[in-house]
Amino acid sequence: MTAPATDPQVLNRIYELAARIRLCDExxxxxxxxxxxxxxYYPVxxxxxLAAASGAVLRADDYVVTTYRGMxxxxxxxMPFGPLFAEYMxxxxxxxxxxxxxxxxxxxxxGIMVTSGIVxxxxxxxxxxxxxxxxxxQDRVTVVNFGDGAANIGAFHEALNLAALWDLPVVFLCQNNRYAEHTSYARSQRNEQVAPRAEGYGMAGVTVDGNDAAAIYSVLAEAxxxxxxxxxxxxVEAMTYRFNGHYFGDPQEYMPTEEKKAAKAADPVKALRRKLIDEGHANEEDLAALEARIRAELDEAVAAAKAAPMPDLAELYTDVYAEELAS
Ligand SMILES: Cc1ncc(C[n+]2csc(CCOP(=O)(O)OP(=O)(O)O)c2C)c(N)n1
Ligand SMILES: [Mg+2]
Known part of the structure; x- marks a missing residue:
């Protein structure tokens, strides 16, 4: 049984995961x-x-599939920071x-099964x-994360149809951040939302504020x-916003300044932090200590990655083909 979203432990757990993500991204x-x-790098x-809420809902043996914007x-x-930074490097x-x-x-x-660059x-x-x-x-569940742009790809329609037909234990989590590369959502489809498309496959579909910890947690827990x-x-269509453009270094000229300002003013991580303190579920000292621990963990992971060697050339074809090539 999953605890309700009103449980302070749940909100604290979501904040802990969100802080790990925010500090790692920084x-x-x-x-x-x-x-x-x-x-x-595709900033998150x-x-x-919304990702932290998903992490708080899932069991260790459940599966996650994600994209290039998947940290x-x-x-x-x-995902521990050590092997993450070592892989980056x-x-x-x-x-x-x-x-x-x-x-x-x-x-x-x-359970982090696949990260794909194919939309x-x-x-x-x-x-x-x-x-x-x-x-x-087995009663393990798969959550597959994808963007609003991916909802216009053929694979989306095929996958939702088959999943509905076979009652597959899959939660399709569309992270609607309003942009696909440099194209806004409004310029790429007539439908105002993605979730109502579920009806076309005989599947339940729900749109939720992905930046509201309790709301997204409740919807995901039920799904x-x-x-x-x-x-x-x-x-599940989780409404959110991408603060930093498509990739790190994106000049973001196509994103209106006012829109970005408003999104940053409503920063979901800061809002959750404030809520925890205001509602008496946490205090400033505890949260600062948590953040310091995460920073120290990041320091350690980065230092270890820098000190580790690159793969040997002899490793080039290992784990690439089902049968090793004759050398
Ligand atoms: C099949 C395919 N087509 C096009 C691309 C190029 N491409 C990379 S990211 C992207 C935008 C996807 O947007 P969205 O699904 O909203 O995800 P977001 O980047 O916003 O997380 C595109 C078109 C690709 N990687 N794969
Ligand atoms: Mg998008």
Whole structure:
């Protein structure tokens, strides 16, 4: 049974995960700005709370599928900073031995099954994970994260149709951040929201404020519980906003200044922090101590990644093909 969203422990857990994501995102951006690391990074700033709520709902043995903009989903599912930064920096101690890079983080021992750079590519894979659980009689649930842009890809329609038909234990979590690369949501489809499309597949669909911790937690808890009971998938559309453009370094000229200002003024991580203190669920000292612990963990992970070696050239084809190539 999942605890209700009104439970202070739940809100504190969501804040802890959101703070881990926010501080990790800040560290990556600082390292890129300072030339300490050179990767393509798709910032998750502004989308932390919905991922943290998902992390608070899921069990350790549940599965997550995400995209290139996926650090928040990975960290929320428990991804440790050590193998994350080592993978970013291409080191042997990385989650994929330094051969996957930032767009392909996996950590199967914690259910972080796939990170894909193919827009919409994760949805049919999530169906496969869900179908496997169903066939094996397991009650684990798969949450697949994707963007508003991905909802216009053929794979979205195929995956939702099949998941509904087979009652697959999958939650389709559309993170509607209002942009797909440099194109606004309004310029790419007539429908005002993504969730009502679920009806076309005979599936439940719900739009929720993804920046409101209690609201998104409640919706996800219900969708996950339903999938776990074998009652099929749900399309959850979490409304959110991307603070930092498509990729790190994006000049963001297509994003109206006023719109960005308003979103940042309503920063969901800061809002949750304030709520915890105002409602007496946490105090300033405890939260500051938590944030200091997370920063120290990040320091340690970055230092360890820097000290670790790059993969040996002999490793080039290892884990790439089902059968090793004859050398
Ligand atoms: C199949 C495919 N088409 C196009 C691209 C190029 N591309 C990369 S990200 C992106 C935008 C996707 O937007 P959205 O689904 O809203 O996700 P967000 O980046 O906002 O998280 C596009 C078109 C791609 N990676 N894969
Ligand atoms: Mg988007």
């Amino acid at each position: 560290r990556v951006i600082k390292m890129l700005t300072g030339g300490e690391m050179a990767i393509i 700033t502004g989308q932390e709370v 928040h989903d990975q960290v929320a599912k428990g 291409g080191r042997v101690s990385g989650a994929c031995k330094g051969k996957g890079g930032p767009m392909h983080i996996t950590y199967p021992e914690l 919409g590519g994760g949805l049919p894979i999530a169906n496969g994970l869900g179908w496997a659980a169903q066939l094996l009689g 996950v519980a339903k999938a776990r009971r074998g009652e099929g998938p749900t399309l």
